[in-house]
Amino acid sequence: MLSFRHFFPLTFTNETNANEYLYILYMKFQVSVVTTHAALPPALYWKSKLPTTPIPKSITNLLRLSVKPNAFWSPTAPPFTCFQVIYCCREFKLQDNPNTVLFFLEKDLKTNHKMNLLFTYTSNQASFLPREVVRSIPFSSRQMAEILNKFAVKPKSAKAEVMKNTIKHCEESGIKGEEKYCATSLESMVDFITLKLGKDVEALSTEVMKDTKQQEYTIMQGVKKVGDAKVVVCHKLKYVYALFNCHKIENTVAYTVSLKGADGSRVKAVSVCHRDTSRWNPQHLAFQVLKVKPGGVPICHFLYQSTIAWVPKQN
Template sequence: MTLTFSGNSNTAAFVPRETADSIPFSSNKLPEIFSQFSVKPESVEADIIKGTIEECESSGIRGEEKYCATSLESMVDFSTSKLGGNIQAISTEAEKGATLQKYTITPVVKKLAADKSVVCHKQNYAYAVFYCHATKTTRAYVVPLKGADGLEAKAVAVCHTDTSEWNPKHLAFQVLKVKPGTVPVCHFLPKDHIVWVPKKST
């Protein structure tokens, strides 16, 4: 297997909470949003904005608490509301565009938390928006990797221990040739996705 740790091509940064809260973020306000960002309604950019908002407004699966953070402050607030006030953010660390071929996993795989985490995925939008979700059936790990070419990465891996509520057409089931709810599904996170976990007391 070959792993490529490329970041999201959308490099949009967070805006302050006050600014984010002043900008509509609703499918009912699309014309106003398009006008605010000078986006033509029939453009590719408009379709991206619409798709992100619709995904944020869709209902989560059973057992999942989801939230779209439109500012760093709101992401922290959601994460602390689910995990408590003492938390830390972890993300994959790798050289830009690093590709690890014939990689090996070093012996020290670190489990981040016992089934308690908030995972936030960066979305394509005019400014930074993260789709965050918390479940009680997710385990997070830090996995040190080393490629045959010497490149190294410290990847965050997430394992979903209960996939019984997932869409049977989910890509993971097609790739692994398994059915929902039969086996855990694990994957590495891209560089610009974030896992929030309780910070272990020292």
Template sequence: MEYLPFKLLLPILTFVSVALVASQAADDVSPDAYWKSVLPNAPMPKVVKDILHNEWIEGKSTSVGEGKASYSTSLSWNQEATETEVHDTRKVGVFFFEKDLKRGTKKKLYFTKTTNAETTFLPRQVADKIPFSSEKMAEILDQFSVKPYSKEAEVMKKTVKLCEKPRMKGEEKYCATSLESMVDFSISKLGKSIQPISTEVEKKTNKLQEYRVLGVKKLGGEKSVQCHKLNYAYAVFYCHKLTATKAYVVSLVGVDGTKANAVVACHADTSAWNPKSLALQVLKVKPGTVPICHFFPEDNVVWVQNLISPGKRISVPVI
């Protein structure tokens, strides 16, 4: 996965403003209201609140962010890792064997959000009117005032192409361009009794450090929907359901005292993974030989079947 600088000023387009006003006049349901109507007992994760309530929906300009942009390491199972990635200590620590998912285990981790953290969800009635395909790339770039041969354009093109790739064996996938579409996809795969969770870190650290596992809690059964935030001009999530995948939430404490509740996925079936994917190279195993787990970054959302009391957040025992 190539790192690319990503710097965009997201203008408020006239057609978007008109569409938003028109939708409000027609009493269309807002993303917030839609969530409450469809998932009345599911607390909204902080990452969703942050993305949903960014300034753009208020009708103001928003910077997409700048610096280095990359796809989540959680999506690396289908890509050949570069030599640089294999030796990137900030990335390799997220992968481990399921047998090591236990109290007392120590891992060097670097929790971070994607650099375009300020992007926001568009209301579905707006997002559905914006093209999202390689065939319409020139039109998309023009709408967001992105130069065709810029680094920003390359990042956006890669995101669209990733969404257009054929699904992997055992995978059901969908790229959600709105909060409503992410909710609908998750419900279609898991039913209405679901709850979203995301990794939450007590404070911003911006450094690689050792964390110790304090507690582990398994979530749901063998089914979950994992949604990975992609780099784009607005919030887009790559959501997929993989066979034989368990979800956990893990309580951690860093050497500096920072506490975190981190979401983990463990994949029992890796037979379709790229043999040179980051996880398999780091752990030095072949596809389909052993269950592999990974931590999720803060801006990913994992949906699980709700096995706890309605309206209560998932918690982990801390010792």
């Protein structure tokens, strides 16, 4: 295994250099792979473990490491949201436009049903780093000062607050009936999925054919249930490199849904429906929007483009 000193020989004084340093780390890993065969690159690791599972576009986009520093950490990226990880919140506020659908009932997943939706990326486009690199970088609330120093992030800055919240979220335990895991690399995500679902799996994500605006969408024919209540959902969190919160939740099913916008645009969407909400926070936004109570009817939501739903392959 590569040691810490292979990757941290220098100290940086600004965030741009820190972002460039991530690229240096990656290139050093690539050299190591060529010269020592220390480990497989992330994409090849996927193919070795999941040979019959295509890599979705939302993942391949994060494997295209860019030499542009801002590709790692975008200060203009949308913030971590409660909707992105639906159990994280303590207080809730309706969004600016209350007519946009956040949550809906499972019975509404039917042909010709209309919804006002907005599909957008909810996380920065930070790239994956190889697991051998990530293992050499601290990831703990107890080491926050060291982490911020490594990436030249000011302790009281907005970026520091996002990083702290992300690590804190990863350290919190899930609710009863939820198996939760923060995957700090593509390899660790693949290992978690194969442990929970095996190797015969599909990786599904919402695909938007072009940039869209908030508009009315119609559900087209072909709504399909997938997974048979065996679903692992991985949400991308905001961090300096790609990081996913993966959780397996009891009594959860997934659907693939074809949508057509009022402007003619098409969306291949993935929806997750939670059939047991009895352990959710009674003040959860979904209950406010749908005016239902915990443990009542199944509650659904569409997944963002940066989120992956893992399900067993259909026979």
